[in-house]
Amino acid sequence: MAELALQSALRVPLRRRMPGSLPAMTTAIIAEDEPLMREQLKRKLAVAWPELEIVAEAGDGRIAIEAFEREQPDLMFLDIQMPEMNGIEVARKLAGRCRIVFVTAYDDFAIAAFEQGAIDYLLKPVEADRLAASVARLRDQLGKPLPDLGAIVERLAQAAGAASPRLHWIKASIGANVRLIPVEEIAYFQSDEKYTRVVTTGAEALIRKPIRELIEELDPAVFWQIHRATLVNVKHIAGVGRDFRGQPEIQLKNRKDRLTVSRPFAHLFKQM
Amino acid sequence: MTTRTNLLHGLTLKRFLTALLINALIAAALYRFVWDHNFGSAMVSTQVVGLSILLSWTLASNWKQTRVPPLFAQLLAVVCGSAAGGVLVVFVKGYDLEHVIMNPEGLINLVSLGIMWGAFIVLIVVAREREARAQAAMHQAAAERHLHGKQLLEARLQLMQAQIEPHFLFNTLSSVQHLVDTDPPAASRMLGDLIKYLRAAMPQMREQGTTIGREAELARAYLAIQRVRIGNRFDFSIDIPEILLERRFPPMMLLTLAENAVKHGFETKSCCGEIRVTAHETGNELVIEVRDNGAGLATDCPAGVGLANVRERLSTLYGEAARLTIEENVPSGVCARITVPNQTPAAAAGSAVPAAGAA
Numbered sequence: 108m109a110e111l112a113l114q115s116a117l118r119v120p121l122r123r124r125m126p127g128s129l130p131a132m133t134t135a136i137i138a139e140d141e142p143l144m145r146e147q148l149k150r151k152l153a154v155a156w157p158e159l160e161i162v163a164e165a166g167d168g169r170i171a172i173e174a175f176e177r178e179q180p181d182l183m184f185l186d187i188q189m190p191e192m193n194g195i196e197v198a199r200k201l202a203g204r205c206r207i208v209f210v211t212a213y214d215d216f217a218i219a220a221f222e223q224g225a226i227d228y229l230l231k232p233v234e235a236d237r238l239a240a241s242v243a244r245l246r247d248q249l250g251k252p253l254p255d256l257g258a259i260v261e262r263l264a265q266a267a268g269a270a271s272p273r274l275h276w277i278k279a280s281i282g283a284n285v286r287l288i289p290v291e292e293i294a295y296f297q298s299d300e301k302y303t304r305v306v307t308t309g310a311e312a313l314i315r316k317p318i319r320e321l322i323e324e325l326d327p328a329v330f331w332q333i334h335r336a337t338l339v340n341v342k343h344i345a346g347v348g349r350d351f352r353g354q355p356e357i358q359l360k361n362r363k364d365r366l367t368v369s370r371p372f373a374h375l376f377k378q379m
Numbered sequence: 380m381t382t383r384t385n386l387l388h389g390l391t392l393k394r395f396l397t398a399l400l401i402n403a404l405i406a407a408a409l410y411r412f413v414w415d416h417n418f419g420s421a422m423v424s425t426q427v428v429g430l431s432i433l434l435s436w437t438l439a440s441n442w443k444q445t446r447v448p449p450l451f452a453q454l455l456a457v458v459c460g461s462a463a464g465g466v467l468v469v470f471v472k473g474y475d476l477e478h479v480i481m482n483p484e485g486l487i488n489l490v491s492l493g494i495m496w497g498a499f500i501v502l503i504v505v506a507r508e509r510e511a512r513a514q515a516a517m518h519q520a521a522a523e524r525h526l527h528g529k530q531l532l533e534a535r536l537q538l539m540q541a542q543i544e545p546h547f548l549f550n551t552l553s554s555v556q557h558l559v560d561t562d563p564p565a566a567s568r569m570l571g572d573l574i575k576y577l578r579a580a581m582p583q584m585r586e587q588g589t590t591i592g593r594e595a596e597l598a599r600a601y602l603a604i605q606r607v608r609i610g611n612r613f614d615f616s617i618d619i620p621e622i623l624l625e626r627r628f629p630p631m632m633l634l635t636l637a638e639n640a641v642k643h644g645f646e647t648k649s650c651c652g653e654i655r656v657t658a659h660e661t662g663n664e665l666v667i668e669v670r671d672n673g674a675g676l677a678t679d680c681p682a683g684v685g686l687a688n689v690r691e692r693l694s695t696l697y698g699e700a701a702r703l704t705i706e707e708n709v710p711s712g713v714c715a716r717i718t719v720p721n722q723t724p725a726a727a728a729g730s731a732v733p734a735a736g737a738a
Contacts, residue, residue, distance in 0.1 A: 140646075141550070142610040147557035166610065167649045190647045212546055232553030276678045278707070285707040289682040292690070309699060324679075 132160045133249060135182035138171035138197065139164075139210060140189045144231060148184060148210065151233055156242045168192025172200060180205060181249065184229075187211045195263050202256045206245065274324040279305055279312035286312065290329070294343040294359050295366060296321055298336040308343075308361045333357065334369040347376045386441045395433070402429035405496060420472070427471055428464030428493040435460025436501055453501055461493030544638075554608050569607055575600035580631070591658060591667070592624035594633040598656060601634055605641045612645045613673065615654040623658050626665060627722055629696060635685040636669040636715045643680065644673020644712055652712065665721045672712040676705070686715075693717070 135152075139145040145164055152159055162178045165171035167190040175183065183205055185194035198207050209228040227241055277288045288307060297304045302313040303321065321330070321338060330338045343359050347368075350356040355368040355376045368376060406425040410418045439456030440449070447455070465486050469479055479486055551573055558566035579597035595617050602615045633656070640654045652672040659666055686703065693701040701719040708714045 140610070141554070141608050143554040143557050143608065144550075146561065147553070150557075150560075188646065190649045212550055231550065232556055274678055275681050276676055278678060287676055287705040287707065287713070289686065289705075291682060291687060309702075 132158055133182065133246075134160050134162045134178065134180040135184060136163045136165060136171065136174050136178060136180045137161055137184045138166075138168065138174075138189065138194065139184070139186040140166050141186075142166070144186070144210075148229075148233055151235065151238055152242075155235065155238045156246075159242075166190075168194065168197045171197050175201060175205070182206050182208065182245065184208050184210050195260065198256070198260045199264060202260050203253055206248065206253065207256065208241065208245070273326055274321070277305055277312075277314060279314050281312055288312070290325060290340075291342070294340055294362055296330075296338040297366075306362070306364075331372075331375060333372045333375065334367060337366055339366055386438050388437075388441050390433070390437045398429055398433045399426065401496070401500065402426045405429070405492070409492075423471065424468050424489055427468045428461055428489060429497075431464030431467060432457055432460035432493055432497040435463065436497070450505060453505065454498055457497035457501055458494050461490050461497055464493055465490040550608060551604050554604075565607065569604060572600040572603045576604065580634070589628060589630045590624065591619060591626050591628045591633075591665075594628055594630065595619050595624075595656065595658075597631075598633050598637040601637055602641070602654060609641075609645060612648070612650060613641070613652050613654055613671070615656070617656040619656070619658040623660065623665070628665075628667070628719070629692060632689050632692070632717055633667060633669070635689050636667075636717070639683070639685060639715060640669050640671040640673065640713065642683075643676050644671040648674040660721050663721050664718050666716060666718050668714060668716045670708055670712070670714040672708060672710070675707065675712050689717070693719070 133156075137145055137148055139148065145166075149161055149164070152161070159182075162180055163174035165174050169191040171183070171185070171189075172192070183197075183201060185197055185207055187194040187209060189197075194209060194211075198209070201207065207227070210231060210233070211228055212231045227244065229238065229241060275290055277290060277293065279286050279288060288305065292307045294306050294308060296318060297306065298318045299313070301315075303316060303318060305312045305314055318332075318336060318338060322332060325338070329341055331341055333339050339357060339359075343361075345358045345360040348356050348358055348365075350365075350367065354370070355373050357366040357368060359366070402425040403422065406418065406422040409425065410421045435456040436453055439452050442452065444452070468489065469476065469486065551569070555566050555569050555573070558569060576597060579593060579600070599617050602617075606613060606615065637654070637656065644652065644654065654669065654671045654673075657668050657670070686705070690703045693703055697719055701717070704716045704718070706714045706716070
């Protein structure tokens with residue numbers, strides 16, 4: 108039942124290899140979220156490699172993994188930008204279990220990484236010559252043991268920035284709505300008893316997330332702690348003056364209020 | 380010659396008359412409360428001392444030197460001026476010099492009174508001058524910043540308008556290439572949309588300004604292409620009242636919101652939703668909204684340069700009168716809204732009115 112639903116969702120019949128049939132054909136799965144691109148690659152592969160059997164198609168990363176587990180193909184053609192799970196994450200899960208060819212568009216960040224590693228890739232739109240060369244190489248490699256792609260895929264994943272998620276938006280309730288404020292726009296955060304004040308050039312909001320959690324999640328090169336209760340966006344600092352006690356005091360661009368730098372953080376603004 | 384005029388710089392008639400008036404007031408106060416001999420005598424004393432201070436201070440304030448702080452020099456000039464004034468009073472009134480030396484209290488009182496008042500007034504004048512100078516410098520800086528910012532922005536604006544995402548172009552052409560073989564009518568439609576998109580997005584094909592109607596066409600072409608490309612994962616509608624179509628609107632902003640809705644809403648979501656583009660006016664503001672019910676913005680998703688550019692351009696074009704707000708949509712997705720001051724077509728039609736009146 109589930110398989111039926113899946114089949115109809117993908118609009119492709121799943122052909123099973125007949126047990127005991129002639130020398131097993133090479134099998135492949137195409138994972139690509141744009142249906143036109145999927146169709147195009149399939150047609151071009153049919154010309155360049157008639158004996159290749161496409162045993163499943165997937166419109167997102169999760170379906171690709173499911174299809175892999177079911178079909179155990181020799182090859183996976185993986186688009187990099189896919190919903191649910193991107194191509195690099197899929198490759199991470201499948202490393203060492205089948206050959207992988209990335210299919211990617213112009214200018215993708217990963218091309219340099221592919222070229223260093225042994226991973227094959229195709230550039231979209233796929234050209235016949237390039238595909239033929241790639242098919243020849245793949246055919247040549249089929250009898251040989253699988254290369255260990257684990258390290259390369261890990262490197263790719265890092266290049267894609269999957270490593271540490273940073274906070275880029277602050278969600279703050281303003282009236283009945285939840286406003287999304289890009290952190291670049293925030294001049295400073297200041298804790299205010301129970302809440303944290305989020306202060307932008309023209310507005311203010313309150314959030315519940317405490318300063319110590321924000322410190323962990325924001326880019327430390329951009330948001331500096333200057334006081335137990337204050338995190339300031341370096342890009343919003345206009346200058347540093349001194350207050351009447353001689354403590355450093357921050358002046359902001361586009362805002363009149365000044366922020367006190369407490370003694371433990373004063374070293375941040377010492378002259379070099 | 381020039382030195383002399385320079386040294387008396389600032390000694391205007393207004394200042395001179397003000398000094399006479401202040402001297403007279405002091406004389407009146409002295410006559411009424413302190414001294415009991417005649418008013419004319421008090422008047423002569425205060426005028427002589429006051430004008431002496433005025434002259435001395437004017438010279439000091441125009442004296443270009445770096446050894447002493449200017450304020451100190453000016454206060455010193457008040458002291459000297461007052462003392463010289465005191466001596467002058469003795470001669471003008473023809474007092475007996477010996478008598479004055481034996482009983483100097485009167486003279487000392489007069490001179491110290493001159494110093495006190497003189498210093499007080501000089502301090503006020505200096506403070507006011509300083510404030511005026513600071514204010515002028517601030518205005519100057521603001522004007523420069525404004526001009527500079529505007530030029531800088533115009534340059535960047537041109538650049539940004541020229542940026543058509545190559546990713547988008549290649550993917551679309553590749554889709555068209557495929558459709559040519561499999562579904563020629565669809566290929567033709569997609570090419571038509573691409574042409575519309577390119578025409579609107581190419582900087583040299585744009586006039587300086589653009590209207591909401593044209594920007595909506597650009598967004599429509601873009602959304603139609605993306606919808607086919609990513610497999611009908613979303614529907615879209617563009618609903619803009621007829622009356623607003625001809626209103627002026629900055630270029631490429633609505634497109635950025637549409638791109639964002641597709642990117643954050645549906646590129647990472649398998650199925651299915653809609654994008655709605657609407658516009659309305661509220662009194663003196665014009666509001667354009669792009670609302671989707673897609674995956675929504677994860678707080679760890681980079682904000683991207685597109686939205687930051689929109690925000691920056693709005694602030695340079697309109698200052699605080701315009702804004703970009705991004706909110707969560709209910710139950711899912713994002714609502715992005717641009718608010719700009721409403722420039723009614725009446726302003727553009729204004730030039731026709733006098734001609735009609737003259738006829």
